[in-house]
Amino acid sequence: MTIYNFLSSILSYVFTFIIYLFIFSVIRLIYLDVKKMSRFEKNNTDDVACASLKPVKSRVDISSPLKSRYAIYGYAEIGRASSCDIQLHEDFISAKHARIWFDSGEWYLEDLGSRNGTAVNGQRIREVVILDPEDEISFGGLNFVFEL
């Protein structure tokens, strides 16, 4: 047995280990991804409260197209980060800008310390507020109408 043969047989275990670790970490990421997705797709169950944000005219320039409507199922984070439920790829939106959630009959909105702030009906919010239907929400100047 030469040194090379010896080294190579040891490495064969290392390779197997690396490949399976690779497979494992990919599966883990896919799992997390699917778990995140499934929150969006649970729309058929009635017990989750539904609401949506509909873009309206804003004064700011936007660089990427918006959907005509963003659905919220019980809970949603809004921001630039890919982990957010509603992603807005704009520079003036913070990574984690705000969150909206439903709790015992009411919808709540909270700013998550964003740079450009969040406003409801033109009023910048400092703490958690309760949302009413047809409220106009502005994330750093990007306007939406809150609909049930």
Place this chain on the structure above:
Amino acid sequence: MKNNRKIIHVLVLVSFMFLALVSYLLYFNMFEAGKVVNNPYNQRQWEDERYVKRGSIYDCDGELLAETVADGDKRIRRYPKGHLYSHVIGYYSRVYGKTQLEMQYEKELMGHGDITLSFNELRSGYDLNLTIDNDLQSYAYDKLNGRRGAVVALEPSTGKVLAMVSVPDFDPSAESLEQNWKYIVEREDSPLLARATGGLYPPGSTYKIATTAAAYNGGYTQKTFNDTGTFKAGGIKVENYGGESYGEIGLKKAFEVSSNFAFCTLGYELGAENVKNTAESFGVNKDITTDIPVAKSRIEYKKMTGEDAALVSIGQGQLLMTPLHVAMMGAAVANHGVMMKPYLVGSVTTSSGMTLSTTKPVEMYQAISPDCAAYLNELMVGTVKEGTGKNAAISGITVAGKTGTAENETSKDHAWFVGYAPAENPKIAVAVLLEYDGGSGGKSAAPIARDVIKKYLSK
């Protein structure tokens, strides 16, 4: 979305297909790979030879039996004793593969598990030191004198194989095999069959040892038989050898003269269950694992009747045993009823002489009680002294033995003898089989056993 649901069906099907692939791969690796790797067409087996010089094989006195000669990139496996060990060591051919010790000890001979690193220099595999005594082996071979059959000699107290000859045999060198393969395979007397370990024969009257053990355990030792010469029961009719009838005889006498009448009667009275259990206590229907492959001795009945039991009791019917197993039966009697596991490789050593492993004797079964063994010893000594085994007697040494003449599908009987000596303190147990000999065990086989025993004890 109906399409999406169907796409998921396809995804499930694909998962099953891939799962099947992985399972099949694992199954193949677990259960089939071993067989596939040893296929002689697998060239990988010969790769190690580039940097390993296959180990040598020696007899118990260090006499060379097999070695590999390296000539540049060529490796030639030499067998200095030629035919003599073709059924023990086997052959080693790139075309036809490996057999016997060459196969079973592949890893040791190629020095696997040796992790010393070296730079492309020729390393030596490990050597095997057999328990076989080359002098005795060649002596037994000469005594067989070309007759088809087998001689197996064991050391009763340990199970060491002292000699193991099977005839006909062949030249195991790869060159000769590759030239004569077709001829060897097509020869009617099948020289590739290792008769001592792979041949299954009816043991004939040598099996009366086991039947006597059953009779001893069943309390039949004082029984007398009125031997009329012909045993009849159900649809069978068994005569004594040579058409003799012995009249009023006891068990001891019946054993010494090998009365078929008496033993058929015994077997019939003991019953199928009892006879079968006795056979199994001697290892019939069980695997014998030793250094080379051994065929399983067997007693094959769907439903065994009393008549079948009568036939089995005289070593006929559907009972088949290997010569090695018959020798082990004799050795068990010699060893106070304990059957030892036979072994051929005494130790494995490195080429520089360091011992890597030494085989320790292993008890297989307590086939019979020590008292029963003592009783059988008395009967077997009597057989050689004044019964059918007179031809095995040696002056000055008490020999114990039992002859057998086994009927088979031809008109020529197999001649058997199994015995050991000295009876007071057995040093060697021998079984001799002459296939399709036509003569009786006492006449043909006993003299060979006598000579082999004498040769060994005079050493």
Place this chain on the structure above:
Amino acid sequence: MSNISGAGRGRPVVLLVLMNLLGFGLLYFANGFNINIIWVGLGLLGLFVIMYAVLTLCKMGDKFIVPMACMLITMGVILLCRIDIEKYGIKQIAWVALGGAAFFVAYAVYYNFKYWHKLWILYFLGGAALFIATLLFGKTVNGSKNWLQIGGFAFQPSEITKILFIMFLSCHFSGCRTEPLLGLKPRYVTWLGTYVFIGFLVLQRDWGTMLVLFSIYIFMLYVYEKSRGFLLMNIGAASVIAILGYHFLHHIQVRVSTWLDPWSDISNKGYQITQSLFAIASGGYFGRGIGNGSPGYIPEVHSDFIFSAVCEEMGVFGGAAIIILFFLIAYRCFKISIQTTDAYDKALSFGLTVMFAMQTFIIVGGVTKMIPLTGITLPFVSYGGTSIVVSFASLGIIQAISAKSERGKNLEGDASNQPQEDQQ
């Protein structure tokens, strides 16, 4: 929820880099410390990293498929370098570079061009032209006439035809083509087209590709065809053809008999499959180590039989890893196909996925003797320029489909599609 990103996200890529470094380090050692191997390895690694970076930075859809394909490529390239670095290894890396380019080109072209579903006649004619060109000017290699040479550049047209065939089928199954042709309903036009393609492949004796194409057709029928009878009729017709083929074509009889018992004729008909089995069997669970085995005994080890070499040197676990990776790729692609709302994209990504899955199943099952052997390349692992480039291009198309649906920018639905579904 929010900590999904962060630490875990980059790990597969780190492992991929580690695998490459160790693998090429070993090859560097094996080839007498030839520094060029390190450069080549770094080049390959750079390619992977660039691909992954572009993919994530430009948000080009699914992020998992490409790293997995890169892992497959890595395993393949390391083995090919070990089998014959001059003949296969370096060239394969060049092909992978070209494949990477093909990936982005296919992505960009497919993403931006909007009329793919209208070009069915072009796909058909293109495929047929390639077949006819092969039959007329093709080179025969190993009993199959499936190489075409243009100038100094040889390629296997059947690889390209596979894509054209899938695009052709998608036109029909997506419902983009409804008007009858020459009085024939579209269903029968597609049916006829399929059998024409398959007929050409039979003439070329390219059984592997034929099997892949036919199974794509059957799976698509299963998903899209409303009439069960038509699907069963096709399966029935296929079985009849298979039985007739078995009775009248010696070639197929030999395949089946060597599958059932390769051991009785090892030196002749069973040679390929038994050599493959010897290799797999001698690998054990963890393999003999890169460079310790003897894949040289296996015929065609660089292309069809690469899986056996993987099993010998990386073990059954290495082989199983390849199967698992292909499964995960297929899973992600099916998911893309399910998520996209554009009918043509859905059909096309489904077809391409079935192509990858079937190709893997047919060749891996073949070399392990689970099913009769039909020669076909293992995508991303086998050596072969056409195979690598076409596999990467297919991946580019799937990636484009994924990007489209993730950006909610489907061809017809525009933005209004999404919420409608949401509110069901």
